[in-house]
Amino acid sequence: MDYSTPCKYSIRLLEKLKSLDTQNVLDFELINKAIYWAKKYHGNQKRKSGEAYYTHPLEVAYMISDYKLKTDVIVASILHDTVEDTEVTVEMIQGTFGQRIAQMVDRLTRDRPDGSKLSVEHIINNAYHLKDKEVLIIKLFDRFHNIQTLNNMSLEKIEKKIKESLKYFLIAAMDIELSSKYIKELVDLCAQNLPTQKNVIPVTDSDSSILYPVFQKYIHTQVPA
Known part of the structure; x- marks a missing residue:
């Protein structure tokens, strides 16, 4: 080649x-x-x-x-x-x-x-600790593309990635003030692909306990599907 x-x-x-x-x-x-x-x-x-x-x-x-x-x-x-x-x-x-x-x-x-x-959460957490927004941006768009191409994964993996995206990547996208167009697209893609079709994915204290403190203001946010 x-x-x-x-x-x-x-x-x-x-x-x-x-x-x-x-x-x-x-x-x-x-x-x-x-x-x-x-x-x-x-x-x-x-x-x-x-x-x-x-x-x-x-x-x-x-x-x-x-x-x-x-x-x-x-x-x-x-x-x-x-x-x-x-x-x-x-x-x-x-x-x-x-x-x-x-x-x-x-x-x-x-x-x-x-x-x-490292878990995805730790990569995001490290980016916050190091104040490396460029790493965070790359990881966010990496996840955007992965969410767009979920069709060939098992239902279990799809649900895991979507919940992870709403708990961590949506929060990070809001925190770096990513365009509302991308935030809406992320939420829409997650809603379209979520196997259980739940109306909300709550972000709980236990889910977010390892994340950098800047996330705390979003911990109790519920994300509409």
Whole structure:
């Protein structure tokens, strides 16, 4: 496979970035290198839908570009699963893409060097502790794309991801003042896909006990389906 060959996902992403980059702030050489790495290292990995796995980070970057047009964030979003799912290391990313991109990818990686595995809640919590809104933005849009492509999961996993999204990602989206368009889309997608079709998903003290204190003001919020 020629990993440098453009695909419809990379073409779509690059065309959008070029249309948005009216101030010439993006480093397209670095972005193209990240696309190459995503294709090369994710290789033959597939999503449950059967699509090539690298299409997922390219779609995440596509969505993020509307909200954060910054080279480091775009590149980190393209590479966000490489350390967790491929042979790529944080050191490899730092050597090629720089310290900040490597740092973001590391903070988004659930599988840790000591053998432990971070929960989604802990990744969000760490982003708050470190005041790293860019990591939070990437994780949010990663979840947006995953919620859009739930069809091939078991009902149990779908329900788990939706409840998790409403308890943690909706709160984070509100806290960083994400556009109401995205917040409404997240709620709508969760409501459409929730197998039990419940009218409300309460956020309780026990559900949110490990989260950063900034979440406390939302703990008793009920989210309409």
